[in-house]
Amino acid sequence: MSQPEPSDPRAEARTAWTRAILRDPGAIPVRASMDAGFRSYWRVAGADGSRIVMDSPPDKEDVRPWLRIRDVLEAGGVRVPQVLARDVDAGFLLLEDLGADTYLHVIDATNADALFDAAVSQLLKLQAIAPPADLPAYDEALLARELRLFDEWFCGTHLGLSLQCAEVDVLDHAYRVLVDAALAQPQVLVHRDFMPRNLMPINSGPATDGPAVLDFQDAVRGPIAYDALSLFKDAFLSWPEDRVDAWLDRYHARAVAAGLPVPALARFRRDADLIGVQRHLKVIGIFARLHHRDGKPKYLADVPRFFGYLDQALPKYPELAGLHGFIEQRVKPAMAQRAGGDRA
Numbered sequence: 001m002s003q004p005e006p007s008d009p010r011a012e013a014r015t016a017w018t019r020a021i022l023r024d025p026g027a028i029p030v031r032a033s034m035d036a037g038f039r040s041y042w043r044v045a046g047a048d049g050s051r052i053v054m055d056s057p058p059d060k061e062d063v064r065p066w067l068r069i070r071d072v073l074e075a076g077g078v079r080v081p082q083v084l085a086r087d088v089d090a091g092f093l094l095l096e097d098l099g100a101d102t103y104l105h106v107i108d109a110t111n112a113d114a115l116f117d118a119a120v121s122q123l124l125k126l127q128a129i130a131p132p133a134d135l136p137a138y139d140e141a142l143l144a145r146e147l148r149l150f151d152e153w154f155c156g157t158h159l160g161l162s163l164q165c166a167e168v169d170v171l172d173h174a175y176r177v178l179v180d181a182a183l184a185q186p187q188v189l190v191h192r193d194f195m196p197r198n199l200m201p202i203n204s205g206p207a208t209d210g211p212a213v214l215d216f217q218d219a220v221r222g223p224i225a226y227d228a229l230s231l232f233k234d235a236f237l238s239w240p241e242d243r244v245d246a247w248l249d250r251y252h253a254r255a256v257a258a259g260l261p262v263p264a265l266a267r268f269r270r271d272a273d274l275i276g277v278q279r280h281l282k283v284i285g286i287f288a289r290l291h292h293r294d295g296k297p298k299y300l301a302d303v304p305r306f307f308g309y310l311d312q313a314l315p316k317y318p319e320l321a322g323l324h325g326f327i328e329q330r331v332k333p334a335m336a337q338r339a340g341g342d343r344a
Contacts, residue, residue, distance in 0.1 A: 010055070010057060013090065013092075014029055014042065014053060014055050014092065015027075015028070015029060017053075017087060017090060017092045018042075018044055018053050018092075018094075021085045021094055022044065022046050022051070022094075024046060024047075027044050027045075027046065028044065029042035029043070029044045029053050030042060030043050030044070031043075032052060032100070038056070038057055038060035038061040039054060039055065039056045039061055040054075040055045041053070041054055041055070042055060043097060049097065050097040051084065051094055051095065051096065051097055052081075052094070052095040052096070052097050052098075053092060053093070053094055053095075054066075054092070054093040054094075054095055055091065055092060056091040056092075056093070057091050058089065058090070058091040061091075062091075063086075063088055063091050063093060064088060065217045065218075066216070066217035067083070067086070067088070067093075069216045069217055069219045070083070070216065072129060072132060072189075072219075073126060073129070073213065073216060075129075076125055076126065076128065076129035077125045078122055078125050078126050078129075078213055079122060079202070079210055079211065079212045079213060080212060080213055080214075080216070081095045081096055081098060081212060081214070082095065082096040083095060084096065098200045098202055098212050099200065099202070101200070101201065102196060102197050102198070102199060102200050102201075102214075103115055103119070103196035103197070103199040103200070103201060103211060104196040104197045104234075104236055104237065106201055107196055107237070112239070112243070113247075115201065115211075116231065116232070116247055117250075118201075118210045118211055119194075119196075119199055119210065119211055119231060120228075120231075120250070120251050120254055121210040122199075122210035122211060122213055123191075123194060123227055123228065123231065123251075124254060124255060124258045124260065125210075126189055126191060126194075126213070126227070127188045127189060127224065127227070127255070127260055128258065128259075128260065129189045130189075131187075131188070131189045131220075131221040135189070135219065135220060135221050136220045136221070137187075137220060137221045137222065138182065138187075138190060138192075138220045138221065138222025138223065138226075139183075140179055140183060142220070143178070143179045143182050143183075143278060144175060144179055146278070146281075146282040146285075147175045147178065147179070147278060147281055147282060147285075148175075148285075149281075149282055149284075149285025149286055149288075149289060150281040150282065150284055150285040151163065151171055151285075152285065153285045153286075153288040153289040153292065153293075154284050154285050154287075154288040154303075154331075155330075155331060155334075157288060157289075157292050158288040158291070158292065158338075159331065159334040159335065159338060160334070160338075161330060161331075161334055167326055167330065170322035170323060170325075170326050171323065171326065173322060174320055174322060174323035177274070177317075177319050177320060178274055178275075178277055178278045178281075178320075179278075181270075181271065181274040181275065182222070182223045182226075182274070182275055182278060183223075185222075185223035185224055185225060185263075185271050185275070186223070186224045186260075186261035186262065186263065187221050187222060187223065187224070188221070188222070188224045188260065188261070189219060189221060190219060190220050190221065190222040190223065190224075190226050190227055191213070191216050191219055191227050191230075192218045192219060192220060192222075192226070192227075192230075193215050193216075193218065193230065194213075194227035194228075194230050194231050195230050195231055195234045195235060195236075196231075196234055196236070196237065197215075197234075197235070197236060198213065198214040198215040198216075199211040199212070199213060199214070200212040200214065223271065223275050224255075224260065224261065224262055224271075225262075225268060225271040225272040225275050226275050226279070228248060228251045228255075228272065229248070229272045229275055229276045229279065230279060231247075232244045232247045232248060233276055233279075233280075233309050235283060235302055235305070235306075236302055236305075238305055238308065238309075241312055245269075248268075248269065248272055249265065252265050252268050273313045273316060273317070274313075274317070276309060276313055277310060277313050277314065277320065277323075280306040280307075280309045280310050280313075281306075281310075283306055284303055284306050284307075286299075287299040287300055287302065287303055288300070288303075307327070307332070310324075310327060314327070
């Protein structure tokens with residue numbers, strides 16, 4: 001005799017809440033997407049169009065930070081999803097449906113200039129917002145903790161490397177350089193994941209002069225170059241370096257015109273490179289952790305992209321020569337060995 005399908009209390013609660021809030025006993029939420037955390041998104045059709053249900057299990061991912069930053073951004077003119085109903089204690093939100101496509105789905109070599117110009121319009125609004133007094137800072141502790149994801153999760157857990165004392169010293173020195181450079185930058189509101197996958201092209205609703213901005217709940221007060229670098233050196237697609245340089249220069253000119261506290265162009269380009277190295281190392285570590293801790297292996301396929309970014313930046317800076325050598329002499333050979341073992 002076949003066994004009945006096991007019940008899913010969370011799915012049942014999500015469906016019940018959706019039906020109650022829409023006053024539609026037949027409403028069925030259908031998965032729309034899921035992010036790297038614990039939030040999931042469900043599309044539901046209704047008499048007046050479709051809506052999105054955000055499911056953020058309270059024991060895993062509190063929805064309050066998302067709501068708080070959403071309100072801060074909206075007050076500053078940034079286009080964010082509209083909240084139509086909420087049950088904060090249960091972890092359910094009803095949102096407007098912005099469609100199925102993000103920038104990641106629609107951007108290409110022919111439309112990238114226009115789409116990135118629109119994205120920068122939203123970024124400049126975001127950076128002009130005074131960070132709330134109690135907003136966490138991208139401080140030394142957070143920057144260093146993120147960097148350690150690289151040697152702990154990627155080098156250690158993923159590649160199985162046991163670092164020698166001299167190698168630890170090399171990484172400590174490089175991390176010190178990167179942290180000091182980040183802390184020396186002008187500090188503004190930082191989205192922390194301002195990239196094409198978190199931008200949705202729209203042409204309706206309030207603030208239609210740019211894409212809708214998503215996944216902003218981890219915003220901090222931090223270095224001004226961070227979000228611009230994240231936009232143009234993305235986790236999931238790459239661009240020729242000369243185009244990235246031109247986009248960074250274009251962002252800088254617009255930021256100056258908007259009165260934002262960007263330094264002179266040469267200093268800004270250095271700041272972008274160095275905060276980029278910090279981000280690339282962090283993301284490599286996060287992708288390894290997603291695989292080994294959270295059972296989400298798909299992100300590892302994009303790790304080589306970040307080593308490509310590091311290959312572009314590290315040779316420019318003698319103070320990071322030790323890090324460059326460590327990656328070339330220890331990390332890349334270990335990656336090749338692991339890849340060979342995976343194919344065997």
